[in-house]
Amino acid sequence: MKNYTSINDIDNINSWIDEAKALKTNHLKDVNLGKNKTLGLLFFNSSLRTRLSTQKAALNLGMNPIVMNVSGDAWGIEFGDGTVMNGNTAEHIKEAAAVVSQYCDIIAVRAFPSLTDKAKDESEQVLSAFKKFASVPIVNMESATGHPLQGLTDAITISEHAKVSKPKVVLSWAPHIKALPHAVANSFVQAMQKMDVEFVIANPEGYDLNPEITGNTTIYHNQEDAFKDADFVYTKNWSSYKDYGKINNTDPNWMITKDKIGDAKFMHCLPVRRNVVVEDAVLDSKSSLVIEQANNRTYAAQLVLKKILENL
Numbered sequence: 001m002k003n004y005t006s007i008n009d010i011d012n013i014n015s016w017i018d019e020a021k022a023l024k025t026n027h028l029k030d031v032n033l034g035k036n037k038t039l040g041l042l043f044f045n046s047s048l049r050t051r052l053s054t055q056k057a058a059l060n061l062g063m064n065p066i067v068m069n070v071s072g073d074a075w076g077i078e079f080g081d082g083t084v085m086n087g088n089t090a091e092h093i094k095e096a097a098a099v100v101s102q103y104c105d106i107i108a109v110r111a112f113p114s115l116t117d118k119a120k121d122e123s124e125q126v127l128s129a130f131k132k133f134a135s136v137p138i139v140n141m142e143s144a145t146g147h148p149l150q151g152l153t154d155a156i157t158i159s160e161h162a163k164v165s166k167p168k169v170v171l172s173w174a175p176h177i178k179a180l181p182h183a184v185a186n187s188f189v190q191a192m193q194k195m196d197v198e199f200v201i202a203n204p205e206g207y208d209l210n211p212e213i214t215g216n217t218t219i220y221h222n223q224e225d226a227f228k229d230a231d232f233v234y235t236k237n238w239s240s241y242k243d244y245g246k247i248n249n250t251d252p253n254w255m256i257t258k259d260k261i262g263d264a265k266f267m268h269c270l271p272v273r274r275n276v277v278v279e280d281a282v283l284d285s286k287s288s289l290v291i292e293q294a295n296n297r298t299y300a301a302q303l304v305l306k307k308i309l310e311n312l
């Protein structure tokens, strides 16, 4: 594998899950694979899990991770073609990506969407520019439209906790005070579509995700109907896709409660706002898998880096 930028880069999700589980039981088995190789992690946005678990994954493979907060610490990067750079940007991605490629064997990038310009976000301006102008493999650590390290993690976690051969998995929207990206939801949808699960989505009217991603997946606009017989409830807020980036609904009745999910396992990528997205009683119960999910981020990243290192 050269780059890992989308769930579509997973050729066989079941074998990837098996490989990740094997890494988890023996996390130092490839500790020489990444010797003397450098992983550069570039953050245009905040992170706790991705920042630490991806470094941990690199260390488990014997790599040297180097990290930079691009926003604030680096020079403002210009992405436009032919721009007269007499504004706030000081260097072009053409130079920046080429320079960083000389210091790193793999570059991982986090760059959220604007949520104001749909066309620009869907063009994946930052991630695409790194793919185009860097000379080394690129890993997506959450881009405008996808978070494939999270999607892979979630697939691993569901596989570990499934009690029946084809569990019912529900992706449910929940309220939030801020306009949030579609990336986590998109990658979760794409991962579930590759797995042997009964998968449905629940969101209010006006909050359907990109139909090119949801495809034939059933979408309920009634949470109770969707939650019937659910084994896993995966929760995430996202802003409207149709009315791009807008918050048109903050209905607290969509918050996840113990009463609603019953015995189903609760999942969320974190960070999560308690008693807005989900009530304490769920997060503090045995039904919550959020901490284990965050643990699996290391093994998802380690598997991805391993596959890229093997192909360098």
Ligand SMILES: NCCC[C@H](NC(=O)CCC(=O)O)C(=O)O
Binding pocket: 142, 178, 180, 181, 182, 183, 184, 237, 269, 270, 271, 273
């Ligand atoms: N990487 C995991 C989620 C990142 C981001 N969440 C956030 O921005 C939450 C911010 C807040 O709650 O203030 C998102 O939804 O894509």
Ligand SMILES: NC(=O)OP(=O)(O)O
Binding pocket: 046, 047, 048, 049, 050, 051, 142, 150, 269, 270, 271
């Ligand atoms: N789940 C996740 O990507 O968390 P961070 O934003 O903290 O990296």
